[in-house]
Amino acid sequence: MTDRPALSLHTGSRGSRVLGIGSFQPEKVVTNDDLSKVMDTNDEWIRTRVGIIERRFAEKDEELTDFAVAAGKAALADAGVDPSEVDTVILPNCTMRTLIPNAAAQVAARIGIPNPGAFDLNAACAGFCYGLGVASDLIRAGSAKKVLVIGAEKLTDSIDPTDRANAIIFADGAGAAVVGASDEPEIGPVSWGSAGDLVDLIYMRDEKFIYQEGQSVFRWATTQIAPIALSALEAAGLKPSDVDVLIPHQANLRIVEAIAKKLRANGARDDMVVADDIKYSGNTSSASIPLALDHMRKAGTVRSGDVVLAVGFGAGLSYAGQAFVSP
Ligand SMILES: CC(C)(COP(=O)(O)OP(=O)(O)OC[C@H]1O[C@@H](n2cnc3c(N)ncnc32)[C@H](O)[C@@H]1OP(=O)(O)O)[C@@H](O)C(=O)NCCC(=O)NCCS
Incomplete structure (x- = not known):
């Protein structure tokens, strides 16, 4: 037996659920024919081998954080959740070019979320499912009440524009989910x-x-x-x-x-x-x-x-x- 005081814990909910979804893509549409002008490829090969018809590329002055802000706002609007209700922001990504600062805190501030726990999560293309899993468990444990998970990427910053193995595949954009508590579980275990x-x-x-x-x-x-x-x-x-x-x-x-x-x-x-x-x-x-x-x-x-x-x-x-x- 020890005489140290017992720690108290938050009380969570039985389940969690996705309350809303939002997304954002940059305006610029890039077709397979556009790509065939800068590398040895063609529309037919890309459609049959990869399935892509067109994709969106960011302009130079558009940043991953801009996409994340737009997608996060759209998800909150879809959920009918005010930014002030969000206490945690998770931002899965693998293309933020500066490691310091992270993207999550500045994106949260731009959305108007007051002082949330905010962190980036890098599990590359698995990032959104990792983030959703963490969000769900934070809510069930009572560590968070409303979590905004935003997967956002500016992959064109990380691609050799003439590399036909990658430049034909990767593109830019963001998608977000608002996660909250629920009596009945609506998000399964990750x-x-x-x-x-x-x-x-x-x-x-x-x-x-x-x-x-x-x-x-x-x-x-x-x-x-x-x-x-x-x-x-x-x-x-x-x-x-x-x-x-x-x-x-x-x-x-x-x-x-x-x-x-x-x-x-x-x-x-x-x-x-x-x-x-x-x-x-x-x-x-x-x-x-x-x-x-x-x-x-x-x-x-x-x-x-x-x-x-x-x-x-x-x-x-x-x-x-x-x-x-x-x-
Ligand atoms: C990248 C990928 C599209 C390449 O397709 P592939 O069929 O494996 O292509 P290969 O490199 O074996 O090349 C096959 C042929 O197509 C040609 N080729 C390769 N890339 C090409 C392109 N962009 N355009 C036209 N021809 C191309 C090659 O020269 C080769 O020609 P050959 O048979 O005459 O020598 C495919 O391997 C893929 O999608 N892999 C998974 C990648 C992925 O999902 N990564 C992300 C995970 S998050």
Whole structure:
């Protein structure tokens, strides 16, 4: 026995839920034909091998933090949550060029969120699912009441514009979710992990440009990610047939389709909606999942109450997935 005083703890909620979603993309549309003017590529190859038709690139004076502010505000408006109610901001990203200061605190201040806990989270393209998992657990533990998770990237800062392995894939944008308490759990447990032994498959070369071994990443993603998605479902007590909407990280349409095929082979429904936002948004890393969800809700392909299964994967290698109910 010790005579030290007992520590007190916050009291959380039984569950958490996504209250609202928002996104932002820069104006500038870049087509495959535009890219074929600066590198040896063509529209047909990109459409068939990657699935991208066009993507958005930032102008020089547009920053990751600008996109994050716009997406964060849109998510708060969608949720009907005032900035003053938010106590925590998590900003998954892997392309903030300055490590100090982080993006989260300044983005929160620009949105008008008063003095929140604010931190960046780098799990590359798995970042949004990591952030959503942390947000959900903070709320359930009582450490936070309302969390804003914003995946934001300016990947064009980190790409050699003439590198045809990367410049055709990556793009810029942001997507955000507001997370709050709920009596009934509406966000399932996160299933996450990493394969650090494969670190050399995607990295920044000379601290400047992203390099990746495309084929190896492709093989890894098409074989290793569906089981993560299935384990996230199992952790939430759901079956593949319960999934209304599948949102894999938008890395390559062929990877998305391979994951969907494996889920269907395990019982997912034929009418499960599968995100294909990569066609018009490219690969926006930690922004791709909330960006896709926002676009799908606006297009009416995802309805309030739908069961969404999200799974992110990328550099690290890192991966994470969870099931949640669409707001
Ligand atoms: C990067 C990726 C699109 C390259 O596709 P790939 O089919 O593996 O391409 P390869 O490098 O094997 O090249 C295949 C052929 O296409 C050609 N090619 C490669 N890139 C090309 C391009 N951008 N445009 C036109 N042709 C291209 C190659 O020269 C090669 O031609 P050959 O067969 O005549 O020699 C693909 O590997 C991929 O999407 N990988 C996953 C990447 C990913 O998702 N990363 C992010 C994870 S977050």
